[in-house]
Amino acid sequence: MKYLLSIFIILLSLSNHSAKAQDHFEELRGLLRKEEGSSNRIKLLQTFLIQYKNSSDTLKMANAYHFLSFLKPDRKSAYVDSIIAITKNKSYARFPAGAYLEKGNIKYELGDYSGALESYVQASETAKTNGNDKLHSDAKFNVGLLKNQAGDYEESQIIFAEYITFLEQNSKYRTVFNYNPALFALADSYIHTKDLDLAEKTIAKGIKQTLKTKDSTTYSYIIVTSGIHQYLLKNYQKAIDSLQKGKELIYKFDPIETRIATCDYYIGRSYKDLGDKETSLSYFKKVDTTLRKTKDVIPEIIDVYDYLKEDAKSKDDYKLQLDYLNTQLELDSIRYANQVYLTRNITRKYDAAELISEKEKLIAKYEKDTFLKNNTITFLIILSVVLVLLAVYGFRRSYLNKIRFQKLLLEQQEKSKIDTSVPIEKNIKSNLTKKEDLDIPEDVVETILKKLQDFEIKNQFAKKHYTLNSLAKELNTNSAYLSKIINVYKNVNFANYLNNLRIDFAVDQLSTNKALRSYTIQAIAEEVGFKNAQSFSSAFHKKTGIYPSYFIKHIKD
Template identity: 70%
Template sequence: MKMKCLSILFIIVLSLSNNAAVAQDNFDELKALILKEKIDSSKAKIAKTYLKRSIRKSDTLNIANAYLFLSAYDPSNKVAYIDSIINLTRNKSYYRFPAVSYLQKGVAKYESGNYIEALELYIKASETAKKGENHTIYLSAKFNIGLLKNMSGDREGALNIFAEYVAFLEQSPQYKTEYTYNRGLFALADSYIYTKKLDLAEITIDKGIKESLKTQDSIIYSYLLVTSGIHQYLINDYHKAIDSLQKGKKLIKQFDDVETRIATCNYYIGRSYKGLGDERKSIYYFKNTDTNLRKTKDVIPDIIDVYDDLRAFAKSKNDYELQIEYINTQLELDSISHANQINLTRNITKKYDAAELKSEKERLIKQFEKDSFLKDNTISFLIILSVVLVLVAIYGFRKSYLNKIRFQKLLEQQKKPKADKSEVITSISNDLTKKEDIDIPADVIETILKKLHDFEDKNQFAKKHYTLNSLAKELNTNSAYLSKIINVFKNVNFANYLNNLRVDFAVEELSTNKSLRSYTIQAIAEEVGFKNAQSFSSAFYKKTGIYPSYFIKHVKSS
């Protein structure tokens, strides 16, 4: 479920009391004066008076305090106040500044769709808050980074952040508010759903519903109802799923006109009716989802496959125009870039999917244009179509056959026993006599090769991201020697040497570790030392001829 409005921002004055003695901080004094007033304009007036007094005294910290309250109670000039705080305190080390203003500006960028700028500002807020030991701002910045990770598809990364955030609030009640705790529980429940940790999702959803009812937080209660509906759909309890989703949707409509959430509700209601075998109602809600998405022009990756169902429906009616219309809508949604996409792998996937859709669209257009002509040539058309299908089937069979052979080869390689240390030392000695002279002393080569064997044997390559220089330093040698020895004795360059080790390690772990197979490709990539799913998949395919997703699917059933 999309969490566009969940950014945690601790400019709420009750959450920003100072716990550190830095300069002469009159924050609490100003807060007490402002909280006596009930109208925002009166609160802003007090802050402006306080600002003038602080400017006369050249009191930087308390000027910033005044601007902070003004940014909360004079929204028309909010951005100007935030920028003023940043300019004033950029090189200072105050408890809340400039961290809180980086966070404020990051939330503003996030809500306007500038995710890359938001990320940079969140990181600055996190770093400066950490230096100032301001746990409140540090955790809220990290929470917001978790939202960005969610949007980029890094569900596991987001889950870790939300779990840490909720645990911190539960263990540190002085930082816990109804606002932050309820949103933390929802974000955590949402992440459990999308990482398929359904038991933990159910526990967190129940806790969140109890908390939101107790605190009368109708917004989060409605979101959790929808999340509960998605959970019930995933465990095949379709009737309960429909009930929860309908109730959640009704509540959301009362206070939120962002139809992306309504689209999510309609999508999962449609999926639930499909699970019950009610095709008519399923298509009705899928069409409503399409209407919501067309209205908002907002991309929700988790539900975009609704167009697969809608195209299949149009195809069953032999409605070429409707099929093309759905393809055009999906292509339009896929082409929308929310002001810089965060995850490169996700972009590449989208481009690939878009190319496939364009190809299908072109085929359908040609078929539609020739439809009237082909009515008189049905037999010829069927023959051509049959030939095409046979060729596709042959291609698919050949590809499947080659993949199976490569898969079996990988499994057989795993069964081979590893050489013991004495065999490795003997092998190294033999290599030294066989290899050409590379202008490096033999004893140095032998030492480095033994250290490389230990490096490989202990799977150190999976523990951090190595460069040639960092590994050379770790092995107490220089990068020139190390590079030359790897090229000559391992027959690959340094980058491919590391990639091959990591791919072999991934194959070994996936063959023996059942729990690892349930991880996302991104999570597996990180476990074996790669930075992202794309580089892992590319290296895996380059070495084995198959993709990791294929290997995981078949190793589960082998």
């Protein structure tokens, strides 16, 4: 997905200019096509740019900067910043949203994923504000690719599916450069979550579409995905055939070796499961060669070193075993240095403590060898401590979230057992004990408590956004009485009272209503009475100790 993103986000940004076309943009593009050679086009644009600056025409200036950014890639970032500077307070259909989108692509290429995400969000917001549905959807798709890369597969799948639906419903925006990659992205994400039936359907659709449009680039990636899919289905020979075919196609146009490494990894896994150890090792060694050379880390194939270390161990080759371990630790450090992964709790196959123990045993056996110098040993020890701390933090957080989740489910089950046949009046009187002096007649307190219980039972709190005054008016009382009674008898203020009701209702609905779990967080928030996803997530975490996304993911499991 890392390399899919680096190619297709650029293609998306090129294709987004079909959206809300502006006459001058198309006119300028037509003039550039008549010029032969990039140098002539650059001179023409620079001439026009002087004219546009003299007339203070910011839209035409932005169009000129846009084309210059592709003709002079070494100054791309500067041109994109210029577009943003002159159009950020404008309401053009294409700018500044298109420039923010391109800035996000640039930041991604530099490894600044946080900056890329920020730019994509700005692109999405400005495109939506300025009425450019196409650019808004493109920016959201790029955010989905980042989420998918970071391991947030469920959220990214929702985004990819929405993007595909948008393109299918708006054929004027649909191109080979956006629809085909979207199908691939969704299929790849399904592979990561082991949704093999959905992956199979999406792969079949992607193959049909890429063959129809003669899109050999995306076709090759979908064929590789199909090979991984066959491997997961344990159809090992079919997996090898598809992966070899995809590998041959990629060789023709793609210079990035790590794509080939992914193919080699799954081919090696397939041969291993077929019982052909020697052939599998030959492919695993190819993966090792590529990773050592490129230092590009693809998390899913790092465990190739587990197989290589095991082979070296079986041959009592401690020097080679230690070499593989050092390489694995180095690549792990690169992996954790990537801020996308540092913000996630990535579950590693081997406990960091096991790696440390293994390393210490190998060092003890090989301590007289000159292969390891003192500074290398020091580095490994420090790195091992860091890995242990990261693992402990991740495991502790995972454990606490699991306990909170189980407690929440148990509480929900207990609530469902409450006898609802007892009349409301009886419940009120049994709970109506003497409280501090409220300066409110007891019959008024009892009446308001009855109305509040009725309000809670009918889930009215989820139907609209209440204020203290509006609820008091609805209950035919005054806000002062209502506030005091809620504080004393509910032990919370009015805002927390409403939030707690809505969170309990959300937990109940998500536990029993499978359809609701497929909604976006924003949609669920609105269903239970919150204005937005942020306030819902904050209130959910405050009351339960976990976020709604975690609860939904684990309730599905």
